[in-house]
Amino acid sequence: MARENLNTYLYYDATDGGGTMGTWLDSARHHFRCEHIEPLKPSTYCGMSIELIQESDLSQGVDFSSYNAIILDIELESTQPRISVILRSFNPDYSEAGNVNTAQHMVVTLRRQDLDQPVTVGFNEFSVSEWWLIDRDIPRSFTLPDFNNIVVIGIDVRDRLGPGPHDVKLKRAALTGPWVNAESWYLGILATWLIGLVTYLVVRSLHWKSRAKGNEKKLKKLASRHRELRGEAQELKQRSERDSLSGLLNRLGFEEAFERMDTSLEAPVAVILIDIDHFKRINDRRGHAEGDRVIREVSSIISRNTRAQDILARWGGEEFLLVCPRTSLAQAFQLAEKIRHCIFSANYFADRPLAVSASLGVAELKQGESFTQLFNRVDECLYRAKGLGRNCTVLESEG
Ligand SMILES: Nc1nc2c(ncn2[C@@H]2O[C@H](COP(=O)(O)OP(=O)(O)OP(=O)(O)O)[C@@H](O)[C@H]2O)c(=O)[nH]1
Structure with a gap:
């Protein structure tokens, strides 16, 4: 504790009827002597107190609670085996202002050999003096050491002082504690x-x-x-569902489209089956690739003559099937003839013309009839058209 001009005083029992006397050897250096000068009288106490109070107010001491030990460098020239270090703590709950004896009295006893070098005394080594608890009739809640407001630090050479002078010098006292x-x-x-x-x-x-x-x-x-x-x-x-050569529906696509059609709502439903005549000859004379081109041409001629609601499919190699909803036989016949005429009058081979014609059959879906029954009938018409010399249309009623 780097504190100058602290109030220090000696206490000894000669002032209280005892035989012990205390004297300063050098009060500025906290160096004092205790002697049992009247052996017939008892020796009960002798020591030095240093007040840590601020502005002479005994109730305002120093807070030691953020430290956990005090380092003491004490020089002892004495036959006494032990000395005591005392801390006194002021607390308005049990201390009276201005009366140092009412501050809590805590003590730790140090052996002479402990003092050969500076000694670190942990605050947890201090205990509250029994005599103070009894004298002050302190309640149990205040019996634990309290380091919040230390007003006095003291050194006592204790009672039953032996002969000869007992010199004590407090060379240094420093507080130590954790970093935080x-x-x-x-x-x-x-x-x-x-x-x-x-x-x-x-x-x-x-x-x-x-x-x-x-x-x-x-x-x-x-x-x-x-x-x-x-x-x-x-x-x-x-x-x-599409035929890759003509782009028209194939049989699968046709079947799905026909299934989707409500034939009773769309009645009368007419069917036209178209077959290119002697297509084998075209292939033979002009080659297969040219035959393909003719199939594409015929496909687009038929397509151009159909409505959005009609279903047109490439049924076989050179055979096409056209289903026309809401179309009577007469209308279907007219349409078939128109298609036949278009196929026949188209110019397929500009350099070396070759006639391309088609035979057609036309029939009408009867109520309750299956597609297969209808197809057989229209196929029959087509067969007859072929038999009639080709490049003609046969209507089912004609037979
Ligand atoms: N180039 C080409 N030829 C095909 C294709 N599909 C079928 N053919 C040919 O078309 C020909 C059909 O011959 P046929 O069934 O005897 O009929 P056709 O020669 O047209 O005689 P008719 O139907 O009796 O007038 C066969 O030679 C097939 O090889 C195709 O996609 N491309």
Whole structure:
């Protein structure tokens, strides 16, 4: 404690009827002597007190509570085996202002050999003096040492003083303690824990955010893949229902389209079966590729003569089937003839003309009739058209 001009005083029992006398050897250096000068009288106490009070107010001492020990460098020239170090704490709950004897009396006993070098005395080694508790009739709640407001530090050579002078010099007293006090330490731990928790939560929430983002991306990717696949499936379905050479419906596509049609609502439903005449010859004379081209040409001629609600399919190699809803036999016949005329009058081979004609059969769907029954009938008409010399149309009623 780097404190100058502290109030120091000696106490000894000669002032109280005892035989012990205390004298200063050098009060500025806290150096004093105790002697039992009247052996017939008892020797009960002799020591030095240093007041740590501020502005002469006994109730205002020094707070030792943020330290945990005091380092004492005491020079002892004495035959006494022990000395006592005393701390007194003022607390208005049990102390009277201005009366140092009412401050809590805490004591620790040090052996002579402990004092060969500076000694560190932990505050937990101090205990409250029994005599003080009894004298002051202190309640149990105040019997523990209290270091909040130390007003006096003292050294006592204790009672039953042996002969000869007993010299004591307090060379140094210093408080020592942890780098941080317990309260700050726990606050630090709590703050670290809270920072850790907040950091953890922030990191977790960022992690979940990025995961959610990743999931969102994956979901978008999946949705776009789903769209692609749906498109591909649609394309495949279309391809499976279409003839690759002519682009018209194939048999599968025709069957699905015909099934979708409500024939009773669409009645009368007429059917025209078209077959290119002597197509083998075209192939033979002009080659297969040219034959293909003729199939495409004929397909587009028939297409151009149909309505959106009609169903047109390439039924076989050079055979086409056309279903016309809400079309009477007479109308279908007219249409068939028109198609036949268009096929026949088209110019397929500019350089070396070759006549291309077609035979057609026309029939009407009867109530309750299956498609196969209808087809057999229209096929029969076509067969008859072929028999009649080709390049003509046969209407079913004609037979
Ligand atoms: N170039 C080409 N030829 C085909 C295709 N499909 C079928 N053919 C040919 O068409 C010909 C059909 O011959 P046929 O069934 O005897 O009939 P046709 O020669 O037209 O005689 P009729 O029907 O009796 O007038 C066969 O030679 C087939 O090889 C095709 O996609 N392209």
